[in-house]
Each structure stands twice: as C-alpha cells, then as structure tokens.
Amino acid sequence: MTELAPHYDVVCIGGAMMGSATAYFLTENPDFDGTVLVVEPDWTYDRAATTRAQNSIREQFTNELNIRLSGFGVDFIADFHENVQVDGDAPEINFRGTGYLFLADTEELYERLERESEVQLAAGAEVEMLRPADIAERFPYMDADQLSGARLGGMREGSFDGWAFFQGLRQRARHNGAVYVKDRVVDLDVAGGRVVRVHLESGRSVACGHAVNTSGCRARQVAAMAGVELPIEPRARTSFVFDCRTPIPHTVPLTITPVGVHFRREQNHYMCGGVPEHDVAVDYDDLEVRYDEFEELIWPAVARYVPCFDEIGVVTSWGGQYDYNTLDHNLIIGASSAVENLIFANGFSGHGLQQGPAVGRGISELITYGGYRTIDLSPLGYSRIERNEPIVEHAVI
Ligand SMILES: Cc1cc2nc3c(=O)[nH]c(=O)nc-3n(C[C@H](O)[C@H](O)[C@H](O)COP(=O)(O)OP(=O)(O)OC[C@H]3O[C@@H](n4cnc5c(N)ncnc54)[C@H](O)[C@@H]3O)c2cc1C
Structure with missing residues (x-):
C-alpha cells in the first residue's frame, strides 16, 4: 500500500484526464513547490470517460473561450513528445x-x-x-x-490516441513527484469554508491545502461531500x-x-x-x-x-x-463561494480530453498565483451557477 504523508498541498479526487492534467501542470510549474496527491480507485481506468472517448479535437466552437481552450490543446499535442518525455521516451500520440x-x-x-x-x-x-x-x-x-x-x-x-495522451500526462506527473494512490475519496471535512481533511475508503485520511474535484461523472457526489451543489449528471x-x-x-x-x-x-x-x-x-x-x-x-x-x-x-x-452540465453543457472551473479551496474541473459534456491541457494549466495558475495568468477562465467559474447565468455554446456534439 502506498505510504501517505499526513498533509498534501493539493489532493486531486480522480486520476484520469483532469486529475493527471492538474498534477502535470502543477508539477511542471517552477513557481509551485508543493506536494500533489492523486486519489484514483480504478487503475485500469476502464470505466472513466477518458478511456471511452472518441479522441478528437476541434476549433469549431461558438464560444470564444472554448475555441481558445481547445487551441491550447492543439498546441500542446503538437509538442506532445517534448512535453511529456520521461528519460527520453514518450507515448506516440499519432495526431x-x-x-x-x-x-x-x-x-x-x-x-x-x-x-x-x-x-x-x-x-x-x-x-x-x-x-x-x-x-x-x-x-x-x-x-x-x-x-x-x-x-x-x-x-x-483531428483525432489522436486518447490513451497515450492521458498516459503521457500521468507518467510525467508521477516522474515529477506527484503521488498516485489507489483509493477512493469517501468524505471531506470542511471547517471555516475550507476542505481541511480528505477521507479515503481504506480508512486513511490526509490534510490538504486544496482539493480538486476531478471525479468526472461523479462530480456531483464529490461536491456534495463538502455541501456544494453541482448541476452535473x-x-x-x-x-x-x-x-x-x-x-x-x-x-x-x-x-x-x-x-x-x-x-x-x-x-x-x-x-x-x-x-x-x-x-x-x-x-x-x-x-x-x-x-x-x-x-x-x-x-x-x-x-x-x-x-x-x-x-x-x-x-x-x-x-x-x-x-x-445541465445548466449550459460547459466546463465549471474554480471554487464556489461556500468552500474556497475545493476547485472544480467538471461538466465537460463531451469535450474534456481536448480541454484537459488548458484546464490543468488554469488550475495550476489558480492554486499557485491565486488567479489566471494565461487564458482568463473566470467566465467559466462556479459563480455563473450561483447566478444561474448559462454561457452559450451552440456547437455541442
Ligand atoms: C463517448 C464519448 C466520446 C467523447 N469524445 C470526446 C472527444 O472526441 N474529444 C474530447 O475532447 N472529449 C471527448 N469526450 C469527453 C472526455 O472523455 C471527458 O470530458 C474527459 O475524459 C473527462 O475526464 P475526467 O478526468 O474529468 O473524467 P473521467 O475520465 O471520467 O475520470 C474520472 C475519474 O475519477 C475517478 N473517481 C470518481 N469518483 C471518485 C472518488 N470518490 N474518489 C477518487 N476518484 C474518483 C474515477 O474512477 C475516474 O477514473 C468523450 C466522452 C465520451 C463518453
């Protein structure tokens, strides 16, 4: 069983595309000097959307932010080999x-x-x-x-090998020091508007600086552990x-x-x-x-x-x-006003693989600097859920 430290600066709840993209960009960021734990119960990833996707990327969205998010995905894929290399080796993404x-x-x-x-x-x-x-x-x-x-x-x-995409991020994040543990998050302790402790199915628990909800379709269940409602099914x-x-x-x-x-x-x-x-x-x-x-x-x-x-x-x-995402089938990124250190990366509604790099980078910026440095993703934040104001995107596939 992987030995855990008593405290991690960041705990990702789910280790597929979003958990691995978050772990990758945090551990690649020279300004982030914290520790990252990724909790994932299924190391085959057989049931994850990441494994069951159709692995394509497009620029033809109708919302400018979505175009820019995927645009960064395209650039990241173009340099994929260099981006995820470990000891001179990287999976073949075959774009x-x-x-x-x-x-x-x-x-x-x-x-x-x-x-x-x-x-x-x-x-x-x-x-x-x-x-x-x-x-x-x-x-x-x-x-x-x-x-x-x-x-x-x-x-x-176009299209690419989605498994290689995700595995490249995961391998490099682990190489950079992110700890992956085979376990499941079953509860979150919240005190003073912050997640302070993450409880695992094995009976263990760790204290955390930030928790990132990267649990895919189960995002609503995980958010509910901290008393926050997410419109995701x-x-x-x-x-x-x-x-x-x-x-x-x-x-x-x-x-x-x-x-x-x-x-x-x-x-x-x-x-x-x-x-x-x-x-x-x-x-x-x-x-x-x-x-x-x-x-x-x-x-x-x-x-x-x-x-x-x-x-x-x-x-x-x-x-x-x-x-x-039943409000507007777009991603929800960032925290709610109720629990300031529980960061969402959820609700992708079918375009999360291609947005993974931009979302992972955005979360790394939020945690490291307290705000976005590259693409301003705040319009995709949780506050639009609280205001019940959908972001319009017509090109949903
Ligand atoms: C049919 C289909 C086609 C698609 N085609 C495309 C496409 O062409 N292009 C594109 O960009 N996107 C596509 N997508 C969407 C894309 O697959 C997802 O948006 C993306 O993979 C989401 O990644 P994720 O990490 O958020 O979720 P997932 O891959 O679902 O991973 C969530 C992980 O969280 C873990 N987890 C759940 N609960 C807990 C818990 N309590 N504790 C710890 N871990 C937990 C799960 O075990 C799982 O491994 C498609 C999806 C589908 C279903």
Whole structure:
C-alpha cells in the first residue's frame, strides 16, 4: 500500500484526464513547490470517460473561450513528445489532422454556421464555408444534393490516441513527484469554508491545502461531500465502429450531420455516435450499449449524406458517459463561494480530453498565483451557477 504523508498541498479526487492534467501542470510549474496527491480507485481506468472517448479535437466552437481552450490543446499535442518525455521516451500520440465538417441541410442552418464562423475566424480558428458544388468536388463520396452547404475546419482539427495522451500526462506527473494512490475519496471535512481533511475508503485520511474535484461523472457526489451543489449528471453515449464495403479514397473529415450524428475514419473503419432521443440522467454504473441507436438514429443519418454507407456493418461498440452540465453543457472551473479551496474541473459534456491541457494549466495558475495568468477562465467559474447565468455554446456534439 502506498505510504501517505499526513498533509498534501493539493489532493486531486480522480486520476484520469483532469486529475493527471492538474498534477502535470502543477508539477511542471517552477513557481509551485508543493506536494500533489492523486486519489484514483480504478487503475485500469476502464470505466472513466477518458478511456471511452472518441479522441478528437476541434476549433469549431461558438464560444470564444472554448475555441481558445481547445487551441491550447492543439498546441500542446503538437509538442506532445517534448512535453511529456520521461528519460527520453514518450507515448506516440499519432495526431491525424482532418478537420471537422459541419453539414447544413437548410439555408437557415447554413447561415447560422456562417455567422458562427465569424467568431471562429476572429478567434484565430481556420474555417471555410462550402456550398454543395465545393462539397461535391472536395468530398465526392457525399451526396451534395442533400445539402445547402457546410463549414469545414482546418488541419489543426483531428483525432489522436486518447490513451497515450492521458498516459503521457500521468507518467510525467508521477516522474515529477506527484503521488498516485489507489483509493477512493469517501468524505471531506470542511471547517471555516475550507476542505481541511480528505477521507479515503481504506480508512486513511490526509490534510490538504486544496482539493480538486476531478471525479468526472461523479462530480456531483464529490461536491456534495463538502455541501456544494453541482448541476452535473451522467448521460449515456454509445460509440459504434462500422465498416463499409466501398472504400473511400479521399480524406474523410470528422463529419457532423444536422441531427448531431457524427462519424470519422478510424484506420479502415468509421467511428460514430449521436445524441440519444431521450437524453436523460442515467445510473453512474450504466455503461450499457444502446444498440437500437445505431439502427434508428445513426445509420439513417450517415447513409443519407454518404450513399455508400447504405451497406455497412457494426464491428464493435461500447458505452460511455458524458459528465453533463445541465445548466449550459460547459466546463465549471474554480471554487464556489461556500468552500474556497475545493476547485472544480467538471461538466465537460463531451469535450474534456481536448480541454484537459488548458484546464490543468488554469488550475495550476489558480492554486499557485491565486488567479489566471494565461487564458482568463473566470467566465467559466462556479459563480455563473450561483447566478444561474448559462454561457452559450451552440456547437455541442
Ligand atoms: C463517448 C464519448 C466520446 C467523447 N469524445 C470526446 C472527444 O472526441 N474529444 C474530447 O475532447 N472529449 C471527448 N469526450 C469527453 C472526455 O472523455 C471527458 O470530458 C474527459 O475524459 C473527462 O475526464 P475526467 O478526468 O474529468 O473524467 P473521467 O475520465 O471520467 O475520470 C474520472 C475519474 O475519477 C475517478 N473517481 C470518481 N469518483 C471518485 C472518488 N470518490 N474518489 C477518487 N476518484 C474518483 C474515477 O474512477 C475516474 O477514473 C468523450 C466522452 C465520451 C463518453
């Protein structure tokens, strides 16, 4: 059993993407000279969203902050090998830039995509609007007659190996001195508006300077241990991989149909998913595959725009969960006014892998300097929950 010190400056509650990104950026920051403990019960990470994601990154958000958060993710991935090296070695992240293609089947939707592209261009994202003739020329496997147009992102958008991404951060954080313990946080002692002690399932406990809630879908349970309410619930998302008899000898961007069904190429197959018709909170342990979604939602949507997807077969599938922020499906970062040293990194609603580096860096700044030094993430803070003021983001996948 890992021996624990009586006190840690920072305790991360959950050791997947957010726990590891926080531990990484704290221990990389030359101005932070504290100790970091990461508590994680499942060292296989089998049930974590981090392991069940579709591993893609985009600049095409409609909120400038989200664009900048993912933009830092893109830069971090570009230098990944140098960023996470341990003894000259680093996992291979295998980034493939393909762009994201948002399809429009009505003039109204095309105009909305075009309006959003102005925000994206102003924030430095690479995007271009396409009309059906452009789509037919660039992506001849698509039935462009079904479309009024599309918005295409640049090669900074694409897919990568999510497991390597997370493991690289984790390995480097451990190398830098962060302590990972196989245990579960079961309670928090709060005194004078601060978390003072963290209790573990094994019966042990440690005192802390800050606690960071990096527990993914269970964020609401962990916040409740300190008496704070978080509007986050688990929502089921099934991923399918299918193969298609007809080879497509062209680039296939990560494509989002007007009903929100998305697909992208993964080696010789295609990975896809969509938003279930009845999108409600599910049990924390519910990782069941919703097989009917493929027949009823996904197949009709992809075959409508890509005729050769008429003949496809499912190769594999798996269940996962979004840590869904019911106020505005955006991340919540920072503390509440009630418990000043319990920092949230929760509610990513499906885009947490790509935002992990910017969030880890932001938390390291909050803890080390008492405020943000790079991207000002305060609009994404907990106070908007207290004021019931959503941040608007239209491009939710
Ligand atoms: C189907 C699907 C597709 C996705 N696709 C993408 C994508 O393409 N791009 C993208 O950017 N994002 C994507 N995401 C989202 C992304 O996976 C998540 O936002 C991100 O992985 C969240 O990381 P996390 O560390 O917050 O949560 P998790 O990975 O869920 O990890 C939380 C950890 O906390 C631990 N924990 C829970 N309770 C406790 C406790 N009491 N004590 C200690 N530890 C605890 C758990 O064991 C778990 O390991 C996708 C998600 C899903 C489900």
